[in-house]
Amino acid sequence: MKKAILSPNAPKAIGPYSQAVSAGGFVFLSGQVPVDPLTGNLVEGAVAVQAARVFENLKAVLASGGLDFSHVVKTTVYLCDMSDFAEVNEVYARYFNEPYPARATVAVAALPRGARIEVDAIAIVR
Numbered sequence: 001m002k003k004a005i006l007s008p009n010a011p012k013a014i015g016p017y018s019q020a021v022s023a024g025g026f027v028f029l030s031g032q033v034p035v036d037p038l039t040g041n042l043v044e045g046a047v048a049v050q051a052a053r054v055f056e057n058l059k060a061v062l063a064s065g066g067l068d069f070s071h072v073v074k075t076t077v078y079l080c081d082m083s084d085f086a087e088v089n090e091v092y093a094r095y096f097n098e099p100y101p102a103r104a105t106v107a108v109a110a111l112p113r114g115a116r117i118e119v120d121a122i123a124i125v126r
Contacts, residue, residue: 009060011035016110021060027065027123031078032057033115047084047116051091054119059095062123069095071123077105078118088117 005020005027013019013030020029033042034050035057043053062068077088085105101121111118 005061005065007060007064009018009037009063010057011037011040014092015100020065022065023126025125027062027071027125029058029061029123031076031118031119031120032061033112033118035113035115042113042115047081048087048091050115050117051088051119052094053094054117055091058119058121058126059069062121065123065125067123067125068090070097072101072121073124074102074122075104076120078111079105080108080109080111080116081109084086 002021002023004018032054034053
């Protein structure tokens with residue numbers, strides 16, 4: 001059985017998908033781009049500013065499922081420019097502690113709404 005998880009403190013889905021879905025002891029979080037949930041606008045600025053907004057959005061969705069970043073076991077980071085990798089790592093390290101989740105970082109040609117970064121995650125319910 002699966003159950004949608006929705007947070008009023010994260011941007012609403014911009015398509016036919018849920019912010020997250022709980023199934024089989026895991027929570028699968030959809031990719032978050034740096035959209036401010038209050039305004040619905042893309043956060044402008046350096047990739048570090050955009051990354052912080054992405055992680056705050058993920059944090060809000062996790063909280064709606066009764067979870068936090070310590071429950072995350074896997075992330076995928078999508079970057080439009082791999083030269084942003086080090087800057088994103090600095091922000092990433094503020095949200096995750098050891099043992100760190102497994103992670104993949106992928107270079108992409110473009111992201112929704114002109115974002116420079118998107119991150120999705122899988123969390124385990126303990």
